[in-house]
Amino acid sequence: MKELPKVIYAWDNKYKVFLLYRNKKKERKIHVVKDFHWYFAVTKEDYEKIPKELLTKYANWSVVRNVDKTEDGYVKILCNRWSKTIYGFLEELKRYGVKPLEADMSLSKRYLIDNEIKIDENLKIGYFDIETDDRNGGIEIGRDRILSWAIVGDDGIEYYKSMEDEKQLLEKFAEAADIFDVIVGWNSLNFDMPYILKRMELHNIDASKLQKVMHVDFMMRLVKLFAPIMSILGLSGFSLNEVSKVFLKREKVQHEEKIYEMYENNKELLKEYNINDCKLVKELNDQMKTLFLMIKECAWTGSFLNKFYVGELLDNYILRDSKQHGHYLPTKPTVEEEAQNRLHKITGGYVKDPITGFYNNMRVFDFKSLYPTIIIGYNIGIDTLNRKIAVQARLDFKEWLGDRKIEKVDFDEWLNFLLEQKKKHDPEDKHYQTAINQYFVKDTKSIISSLVENLLEQRKEYKKRLDTLEEGTTEFANARAMQEVVKELANSMFGITADASSRYYDPLISESITITGQFWNRLSAKLFEGLGHKVLYADTDSIFTAIDDDAIMPELHKKMNVMLNDEVKKIFSLSLEKDLIDLEYEKKYEKLMLLDKKRYIGRLVWSNGKNVRLLHSRGTENVKKDTIKYTRKVFLEMIELILGGYACQEALDYVKKQRKEFFELETPIAEDFTIVKRLSKPMTDYKTFSRHVRLAKTLLKENKIVETKKMKVNWGERIYFIVTDAIDTNGQCLIENFKGKIDKDYYWRIQIFSPMRRILKVVYPDIDWDKYEDNARYEQSSLFT
DNA sequence: GCGGACTGCTTACCT
DNA sequence: ACAGGTAAGCAGTCCGCG
Numbered sequence: 001m002k003e004l005p006k007v008i009y010a011w012d013n014k015y016k017v018f019l020l021y022r023n024k025k026k027e028r029k030i031h032v033v034k035d036f037h038w039y040f041a042v043t044k045e046d047y048e049k050i051p052k053e054l055l056t057k058y059a060n061w062s063v064v065r066n067v068d069k070t071e072d073g074y075v076k077i078l079c080n081r082w083s084k085t086i087y088g089f090l091e092e093l094k095r096y097g098v099k100p101l102e103a104d105m106s107l108s109k110r111y112l113i114d115n116e117i118k119i120d121e122n123l124k125i126g127y128f129d130i131e132t133d134d135r136n137g138g139i140e141i142g143r144d145r146i147l148s149w150a151i152v153g154d155d156g157i158e159y160y161k162s163m164e165d166e167k168q169l170l171e172k173f174a175e176a177a178d179i180f181d182v183i184v185g186w187n188s189l190n191f192d193m194p195y196i197l198k199r200m201e202l203h204n205i206d207a208s209k210l211q212k213v214m215h216v217d218f219m220m221r222l223v224k225l226f227a228p229i230m231s232i233l234g235l236s237g238f239s240l241n242e243v244s245k246v247f248l249k250r251e252k253v254q255h256e257e258k259i260y261e262m263y264e265n266n267k268e269l270l271k272e273y274n275i276n277d278c279k280l281v282k283e284l285n286d287q288m289k290t291l292f293l294m295i296k297e298c299a300w301t302g303s304f305l306n307k308f309y310v311g312e313l314l315d316n317y318i319l320r321d322s323k324q325h326g327h328y329l330p331t332k333p334t335v336e337e338e339a340q341n342r343l344h345k346i347t348g349g350y351v352k353d354p355i356t357g358f359y360n361n362m363r364v365f366d367f368k369s370l371y372p373t374i375i376i377g378y379n380i381g382i383d384t385l386n387r388k389i390a391v392q393a394r395l396d397f398k399e400w401l402g403d404r405k406i407e408k409v410d411f412d413e414w415l416n417f418l419l420e421q422k423k424k425h426d427p428e429d430k431h432y433q434t435a436i437n438q439y440f441v442k443d444t445k446s447i448i449s450s451l452v453e454n455l456l457e458q459r460k461e462y463k464k465r466l467d468t469l470e471e472g473t474t475e476f477a478n479a480r481a482m483q484e485v486v487k488e489l490a491n492s493m494f495g496i497t498a499d500a501s502s503r504y505y506d507p508l509i510s511e512s513i514t515i516t517g518q519f520w521n522r523l524s525a526k527l528f529e530g531l532g533h534k535v536l537y538a539d540t541d542s543i544f545t546a547i548d549d550d551a552i553m554p555e556l557h558k559k560m561n562v563m564l565n566d567e568v569k570k571i572f573s574l575s576l577e578k579d580l581i582d583l584e585y586e587k588k589y590e591k592l593m594l595l596d597k598k599r600y601i602g603r604l605v606w607s608n609g610k611n612v613r614l615l616h617s618r619g620t621e622n623v624k625k626d627t628i629k630y631t632r633k634v635f636l637e638m639i640e641l642i643l644g645g646y647a648c649q650e651a652l653d654y655v656k657k658q659r660k661e662f663f664e665l666e667t668p669i670a671e672d673f674t675i676v677k678r679l680s681k682p683m684t685d686y687k688t689f690s691r692h693v694r695l696a697k698t699l700l701k702e703n704k705i706v707e708t709k710k711m712k713v714n715w716g717e718r719i720y721f722i723v724t725d726a727i728d729t730n731g732q733c734l735i736e737n738f739k740g741k742i743d744k745d746y747y748w749r750i751q752i753f754s755p756m757r758r759i760l761k762v763v764y765p766d767i768d769w770d771k772y773e774d775n776a777r778y779e780q781s782s783l784f785t
Numbered sequence: 786g787c788g789g790a791c792t793g794c795t796t797a798c799c800t
Numbered sequence: 801a802c803a804g805g806t807a808a809g810c811a812g813t814c815c816g817c818g
Contacts, residue, residue: 309801348804349800370800371803495802502802514804539805540800598799598806619798619807626797677796688794688811729811750809787817794811800804 006120008181009214009304012108014082020181020212022120028181028212036111037065038081040103041328042093047075049096058089072326074101081107090331101328102319104503112302113316113323119299125154125291126180127278130192131270134259138703141191142198147263148270149173151183152278160271162263167203170196174209182214182305184291186240186281189217190709214306218281219243221290221308244280247287252277293481300485310492311502317489318504322447327383332503341500346510349540350407350518352525354594358642358763359536359546362594362602363553364587365560367520367541371494372452374516377580378432378572381446382506386439389425390508396421397437406515411522415571422573429573434512435519442575448493448504455490459483517541520568524583527563531556537594542586544594557585587616591643595620595762603643615639621755630672631752634658638756648764655756655772662748670722670738673747679708679716691732692719699734723747749773 008028009020017033042050047069058064063083068076079086090100102110111117128151133144146169148162159176163169173196177183185192193215200207223238230236233246241252253273255262262270285291291305298305301317322329333341367373374380400417401409414435422433431439440446462483469476496502498510517540525535528545533556537544547553565579574580592602601617621627621635641654677692683700686693696719699705708716722738725731726746733739757769 307801311802314802346804351800351805492802498803499801510803542800596807618800624797624808680796686795690795690810693795754808789816790814792811792813795809797807799806 004115004117006118007112008120008123009212009306010108010112010117011211012106012111015107017108017111019117022122028179030212033111036107037078038105038107038110039068039076039078040090040105040331041071041074041076041101042098043101044073044075046098049098050093051096054092054096058085061085063089074326074328100331102331102503104332109316113319116320116324117302119302119304121295121299123181123295123305124179125285126151126159126177126183127154127282127285128152128177128183128185128188128192129274129277129281130195131259131263131274132195133263139191139706141194142202146170146195146199147259148274149176150271150274150278151176151180152275152282153180154282158275158278160275162267162270162274166199167205170200170203170205174200174205177210177213180213182216182291184216184218184281184285186277187217187219188215189220193217214304216291216294216305216308218285218290221294222284225290240277240280243284248280248283250280250283252280289477289481292477293484296478296481297485297488300482301489310488311496311499314489314492314496315503318447318451321451325447327447330382330503333501333505338501341505344507346498346507346514347406347518348514350521350538351540351597352407352521352535352538354537354544354597354600355534356594356596356762357536359592359594359602360590361548362536362544362546362589362592363585364589365524365543365545365557366584366586367517368582368584369456369490370517370520370541371513372456372490373580373582374434374513374520375493376449376453376456377568377574377576378434378512378516379440379442379446379449380434380509380512381440381448382504382509384440384444384446384449385506385508386431386441389431389439393421393425393437393439394508396424406518411526414519414522418571432574433572435516436508436511438508438512440512448497452490452493455486459486459490462486520564520581523567523571524560524564527560527567531559537597537600539598543583553585557583589616593639593642593759593762595758599758601639601759615643626675626677627755628673628675628747628751630662630747631755634752635755635759638759642759642763648767651760651764652767655753655760655769658756659748659753659772662752663744665744667740668742670735673722673742673751674720674735675723675751676718676720678718679705681716682708689729691723691729692721694730695719695721695732695734726750 005021005023007019007021011018015034017036019031019033021029021031023029055064055067061083063079063085064077065080066078068078079089090103093100105113128149130149131147133147136144145166148160149169151159153159161169161172161176196210197207200209219238219240222243226233226235227238235246236242244250244252253269253276255269255273257266259270262273294305294308297303297313298308301313302320303313303316319329406414418433418435418437421437425437426433426439430443431441433439462479465479466476466483469479494510494513496504497506497513499505521538521541521543524543525538528535528543533545533547535543535545547556561579561581561583564583565581568574568581569576586608587604588606589602590605592600594600596619599619601615601620601622604612604614604616606612615636617623622632622639627635638651638654638658642651646654675692677690679693679696683693683697689697696705696717699717699719700707705717720735721732722735723732723743723746724741726743731743753773757773760767760769
């Protein structure tokens with residue numbers, strides 16, 4: 001193969017690389033590469049540290065095959081990756097102070113990067129689903145036989161099989177799947193795929209028959225995209241039925257009978273049901289273009305669909321770029337190194353102690369792309385950090401900070417410390433100094449900063465292009481997709497420098513980013529206050545200040561940006577032609593109750609340049625899923641009344657009224673008082689047993705719920721319960737066992753009044769709200785009023 | 786034996 | 801299997817107490 005075609009998918013088998021591609025006739029073909037050798041790299045300086053005997057020893061053990069010194073600055077050590085001794089070799093090298101580079105790579109990943117192989121975007125997609133014998137009840141992967149399968153192509157062609165002979169059924173599935181580049185299912189990573197593989201194993205069918213087909217679990221992607229905004233979408237869960245209802249206004253095919261009964265008595269309905277599930281997933285994708293976007297991201301970064309994780313995408317993207325520049329990156333940490341990395345806690349964003357209160361005309365400013373901006377501005381990267389300065393500079397910073405937390409340190413003291421340190425460590429001004437007193441060279445651009453810069457630049461371009469294109473056209477969809485792609489990648493760059501399992505992990509780097517973010521935020525607070533605007537709250541990249549006059553806002557916004565850019569450039573001697581920092585004026589609340597860190601609620605009237613009028617809340621009870629329905633209703637009602645201008649006395653009367661109504665409630669409805677809590681881990685991992693865990697224990701024994709898996713993506717079951725006696729640790733019942741008894745005192749104190757009181761205390765601080773908590777105490781005190 | 790102070794666990798949220 | 805920061809509620813423990 002002279003001109004390498006775009007590749008659909010690639011894998012390796014010890015010493016061979018398999019490249020799947022489409023020929024001129026659009027047929028799927030495999031190209032096998034037999035003469036590509038695995039290697040890792042070390043720098044030339046590191047190579048000198050390796051004793052010759054060590055290399056000879058491992059060469060004699062057939063671990064080291066060859067040494068390639070042809071590249072600038074690096075030596076490639078060609079090895080037999082499948083020798084177990086390789087790990088001993090790498091460890092031994094580390095003992096000599098040698099850092100093996102990119103020694104974690106698979107053979108195929110290495111090949112794709114070295115040969116700059118492009119990824120094909122024209123993938124043939126099949127949506128698949130299986131049905132299994134459900135007579136035994138409960139779900140256990142591979143326990144019962146598969147009754148049928150269906151695949152629906154993106155061209156709409158349907159494939160379906162159902163037969164007695166399961167072995168043949170599975171063979172047919174492998175055959176049918178093989179014409180697709182990728183098969184897409186719903187929760188298929190945890191159900192369909194492992195089920196099929198288990199049953200294939202049972203029938204001694206070679207699993208490699210499915211090797212050539214990538215697999216995507218569509219549910220997992222949607223969970224990632226929509227889990228944070230479920231309530232906005234009106235989405236209560238991620239069953240296929242629920243998601244279809246919300247996005248497609250359609251439901252799954254209804255059936256009264258069990259799957260097995262359909263298989264026995266109503267084969268047509270089973271077929272319809274099975275195929276329909278595939279179609280639903282297809283229609284979801286047709287509507288949202290999710291796979292289209294994922295495929296774009298893969299082609300852009302040089303990754304494959306079945307390894308679609310931000311970390312993996314970025315890794316490929318960075319590795320390819322650095323290879324082009326003739327650089328090799330660190331090896332991913334071993335399990336032990338990763339555990340070691342985790343022990344070190346990295347400081348994150350700045351959260352100001354809020355000045356709580358009920359405010360008029362609260363304005364929110366927001367740093368656009370805060371962390372990407374910092375990466376670019378200070379040329380941050382592993383390749384630009386001056387390690388010679390780093391050690392002493394770190395010690396100086398630690399000594400100065402002492403046991404204080406950085407957010408508690410006086411801002412001017414911090415500023416002065418940094419200015420002094422700059423003189424000490426970098427008198428010739430050859431570096432950018434970050435707010436954690438680390439120094440990044442100015443003269444060569446770091447890999448990640450140029451990538452992030454490129455990504456942000458691209459994003460601007462796509463946004464510009466979007467304005468010129470017509471909505472609904474393919475070009476528009478393309479541009480928007482790419483805009484999303486570059487945004488996600490730029491924003492994730494920080495994440496991988498703080499990820500203990502990543503080759504880019506480095507606390508000096510990630511804290512250079514986060515703590516400089518803290519510094520910028522506090523600097524902007526200082527500037528706001530210099531202009532007479534008191535900052536009331538701030539979280540990471542946002543600043544809250546109350547300003548009555550709308551007319552001054554455009555001017556203030558402009559002024560703040562000029563000042564911020566000037567100050568930052570001056571303090572850190574950033575030699576930037578254009579202004580990097582973009583502090584946007586983002587929101588206006590006509591009224592806002594600022595309750596606590598990460599908790600506020602108010603009337604939003606202006607957002608991102610548009611007039612709006614809606615209740616907007618963060619972290620308050622109405623947004624939390626474990627709030628009971630009754631509280632949600634009363635709480636929101638009270639908020640509306642307060643926003644509507646309730647006076648103190650009116651609020652007091654309202655609380656009294658609510659209290660009375662609640663205690664006079666004769667037959668509480670279960671629905672109103674159900675507490676919902678989710679399990680987060682396997683039962684054996686629990687150290688304490690709260691009410692929902694106690695209930696779950698029994699449910700688990702009775703096989704009514706399934707054990708929570710350790711994987712992060714797989715949420716545990718939700719437990720719906722009611723507290724009947726708060727004193728008793730077993731004073732709770734499941735919603736289905738509700739007999740009409742609730743612990744009224746508990747519900748009033750904890751579930752209903754407590755959230756209300758948090759608001760009332762802030763809005764009407766002069767009243768002693770505590771006495772309305774305890775029923776008995778209230779009765780007593782009311783005797784005297 | 787019981788209650789208050791305290792610690793750490795758990796869940797769910799915010800940026 | 802990209803991060804840290806935080807509130808609230810409560811389980812569990814320790815301690816004092818003639």
